[in-house]
Amino acid sequence: MYELSLYTFALSPRYDDLVVISQAGINIGNRLLPARKPEELCLPGMRLQQYTGDSLHMLHLPSGARMTATTHPDGHSRQRPVDQDWWWDASVPLTMRERQTLAALPAMTPDAETLLAALAVRFCLRDPNGRWDVGMWFNDPLSHLRTSKRSGGHSRRLDGEGDHWTLQWTSLPYPEDLLQALTDTQAGLNGATAMHRGDVCEIRFGSAVLTLRPSAPRCSHLPIPEGRDERGRAAAARPSDPPRP
Template identity: 35%
Template sequence: MPSSRRRSLRDVRRAYTGEDKKAAEAGVGRGGLGVTHCSPVQRRFRATLAVHLFNENNGKPPFSDAELHSARAFLSYTMTVSPRYDELLCIVPGALENALSRLSSSSSDPRHRVPGLRVAASAPYQAYHLVDLVTGGRMTLARQSAYPSIADIRSGKPGKSSSWAREWPGLDVAISPVERAVRARIPAMTEEIEALLAALVACLDARDPAGEWALGLWWTDPLRRSITAGHDGGISLWGSGGRWELAWTEHPDPDDIVGCLTDPHIGVPGAAAVRLSAHVREIRLGSSVLTLRYGVSRADG
């Protein structure tokens, strides 16, 4: 790709994602912005991650602690999401290790956040490279866009270690029967649903350069509009096959999600939206449907 074309894509991408130049340029490619376009492995991983991010362990089936392990608290950290074709990078400038603890279990907190997620390599206080043992998907948490690669870490170039590096299970820790059972409880989904859910994860903090929509990590509005959010009634994402429903009560507004998923630059190709009521939208892709239900969460009963 000519350098001028790549720079142009980089700048458009930055307007949507808020990335710095280095992160945005690393993400463009394959003829487009590269925000929601990813490998099949990465698509499956991100869709699974969406189930853990958009559910809460509230003691009610199917979201009880015994059946689902929520990583919802991960979204409470300020971060820049920098999706690549075969990796999901989250740049967390502060409290990096705390953010990691919301995704992975540790020796001090043995509860499984995202079962099967392992630390493949770590440069404490700089970067943590994660691998999902079930899908093979990769995710990296880093303090800044310039961070040590796995090769650098394994060669000892970061030159620094601490007890943080030993807190989380590595690739040598096989997936446990409990973890496997939790993952098995997540219903199967079509490739279209995977694509929509994966896009929500890739666009966690995306915003429209024209100021029409913004997702704001699902807790704030970076466009500073006068939007009245609902009460904190929880969030739930569940379904089966080609029919899934996302229900929540706070940020973002459902039309923000519609705007993101159908955006001509970073949306999911072929996705179309239907307004069913003031609080309900449908995102249709092929024969699959993701229902967006705002203001009344299934977690409320």
């Protein structure tokens, strides 16, 4: 997500297709797709399925998941396919380097995959009533309401294996906004709960645990989301979570 966060966009997750609505679709493609350039800047296994000038339709070979970068909110192209020979297409198999990179990734359980996917697709999420806003991890639209300011660079790190993952970051977003986005009674991940253990905040989904470790303020200062009891249990049912990309 770091590569995407360099640009302004909105996310619209569909079934096996993460639609990225942005005026910088070509730049996003250059960040994710292998081409005549070093592979370090690319997502291993990502390939171009179709380019239409206003949309890039991409396929992740290892998982079969799709991503569309487009200027249109409905995710559909308005132009005809364009021939191109810059980005690798789906006919190019995984390279040895890509296989080695993918093999080195830590294993992830289904519950952890769902929880982390929920984190990714809520990158731009905000409360329409103005109570919280993730702000795409660099912007704070609610700064006028804050009693403190977060700063200190833009370092982000996700570590873990299996069911247990830890997210560390500096600066934005505010941890309470991120927690609300994942556990909100309407827009949160269905079944996710928040737990506080001293200075540590955990978000649980099934057997998976995501530990939040922001630089400051400490998680112990985070409020329990509205509609939940002191143990983080949901007080009322909410609609099912949208399919993960």
